[in-house]
Amino acid sequence: MSKLKFAILGCGRISYKHIEALVNNVEEAELVAVCDIVESKAVSRKEQYEKDIPNSNVKVYTDYKEMLKNENIDVVTIASESGYHAEHAKDCINAGTHVLIEKPMALSVQDADDIIALAKEKEKKVCVSHQNRFNPPIQKLRRAIEEGRFGRILNGTARILWTRDNNYYKQAPWRGTKELDGGTLMNQCIHNIDLLQWMMGSEVERVHAERSTFLRDIEMEDFGAILVRFKNGSIGIIEGSACVYPKNLEETLSIFGETGTVVIGGLAVNEIKTWQFADERDYDHEQNNTEIDNVYGQGHTPLYKDLIDAIHHNTEPLINGEEGKKAMEIILKAYDVSEVRK
Numbered sequence: 001m002s003k004l005k006f007a008i009l010g011c012g013r014i015s016y017k018h019i020e021a022l023v024n025n026v027e028e029a030e031l032v033a034v035c036d037i038v039e040s041k042a043v044s045r046k047e048q049y050e051k052d053i054p055n056s057n058v059k060v061y062t063d064y065k066e067m068l069k070n071e072n073i074d075v076v077t078i079a080s081e082s083g084y085h086a087e088h089a090k091d092c093i094n095a096g097t098h099v100l101i102e103k104p105m106a107l108s109v110q111d112a113d114d115i116i117a118l119a120k121e122k123e124k125k126v127c128v129s130h131q132n133r134f135n136p137p138i139q140k141l142r143r144a145i146e147e148g149r150f151g152r153i154l155n156g157t158a159r160i161l162w163t164r165d166n167n168y169y170k171q172a173p174w175r176g177t178k179e180l181d182g183g184t185l186m187n188q189c190i191h192n193i194d195l196l197q198w199m200m201g202s203e204v205e206r207v208h209a210e211r212s213t214f215l216r217d218i219e220m221e222d223f224g225a226i227l228v229r230f231k232n233g234s235i236g237i238i239e240g241s242a243c244v245y246p247k248n249l250e251e252t253l254s255i256f257g258e259t260g261t262v263v264i265g266g267l268a269v270n271e272i273k274t275w276q277f278a279d280e281r282d283y284d285h286e287q288n289n290t291e292i293d294n295v296y297g298q299g300h301t302p303l304y305k306d307l308i309d310a311i312h313h314n315t316e317p318l319i320n321g322e323e324g325k326k327a328m329e330i331i332l333k334a335y336d337v338s339e340v341r342k
């Protein structure tokens with residue numbers, strides 16, 4: 001089977017993880033072009049890729065429309081600022097490519113729905129980068145959920161206790177703005193909110209929220225608390241902070257059922273802390289904890305593999321548009337029912 005041709009649109013802070021994932025999937029994928037309005041950023045990603053994959057020839061663009069016109073691309077990875085994702089994704093799908101969109105897939109439900117509808121019409125795949133779903137401890141938890149080992153699921157907690165100081169926000173002025181980013185719930189906490197709703201396995205009935213901008217000089221929240229009542233009766237509690245002193249502390253997901261308790265923590269849901277069930281299975285004692293260099297984890301590589309397989313077999317990727325929309329929608333509901341206090 002021929003390799004799928006990928007391009008990257010937006011070569012900022014997270015883009016090196018996409019290069020890493022493409023390098024790790026080199027048997028099935030090749031990077032043909034990179035684009036950033038700041039040419040030097042695109043050049044560094046080209047160099048990163050070509051260092052690992054000699055004999056490759058990655059074209060550099062500063063105008064993505066030119067790139068779409070000139071190159072024969074199967075998939076565009078969209079890693080521009082969140083507020084541009086919808087426009088960029090729609091342009092790429094209209095040009096005939098599949099899209100892998102960084103989280104959040106959009107900043108409004110309407111935009112997310114438009115991307116999903118357009119991709120359906122054009123028979124293209126949408127994949128959203130909630131890469132932590134592929135963390136081995138998270139996959140193990142999901143297996144236990146699918147096997148019904150929790151009995152009735154009662155409550156779950158997603159805690160994201162990290163630090164993003166004023167320098168982080170100053171480095172890129174779009175961060176923390178309503179128009180292009182959102183606050184810490186939309187930017188950092190969305191991963192764990194996605195995991196929580198995935199495990200609770202139900203649509204949302206209603207959402208309560210409180211938000212503050214305690215310490216950072218930004219428009220949106222640097223702390224958010226959300227309480228979710230799911231339609232299956234279970235309750236989710238979300239606590240997200242960008243203000244923890246002095247550094248990132250933990251990203252922890254806890255799921256409590258009638259006959260099971262699981263807590264997955266570490267810096268980014270990468271270590272099983274508690275694994276208790278009424279029954280016992282062979283895989284209970286497998287070692288699934290993963291080492292991570294930073295909070296981005298190791299999930300981008302399996303995320304790409306999953307999308308590549310979905311394209312080859314014409315199936316849906318694990319995190320398609322509908323799945324990618326769910327956490328974003330919970331956060332937008334929280335934004336609707338709360339104001340940001342200083």
Ligand SMILES: NC(=O)c1ccc[n+]([C@@H]2O[C@H](COP(=O)([O-])OP(=O)(O)OC[C@H]3O[C@@H](n4cnc5c(N)ncnc54)[C@H](O)[C@@H]3O)[C@@H](O)[C@H]2O)c1
Pocket residue numbers: 009010011012013014015035036037038041062063064079080081082084102103104129130131172187295296
């Ligand atoms: N999955 C994760 O763990 C993870 C982690 C960090 C960031 N992200 C997401 O990735 C996205 C990018 O975040 P970042 O921190 O890398 O931001 P960044 O500001 O470092 O990078 C964004 C890049 O997009 C470029 N860009 C903007 N408009 C463009 C256009 N029209 N054409 C070409 N390039 C354009 C900018 O010049 C910039 O270099 C955000 O949506 C963010 O939420 C995801």
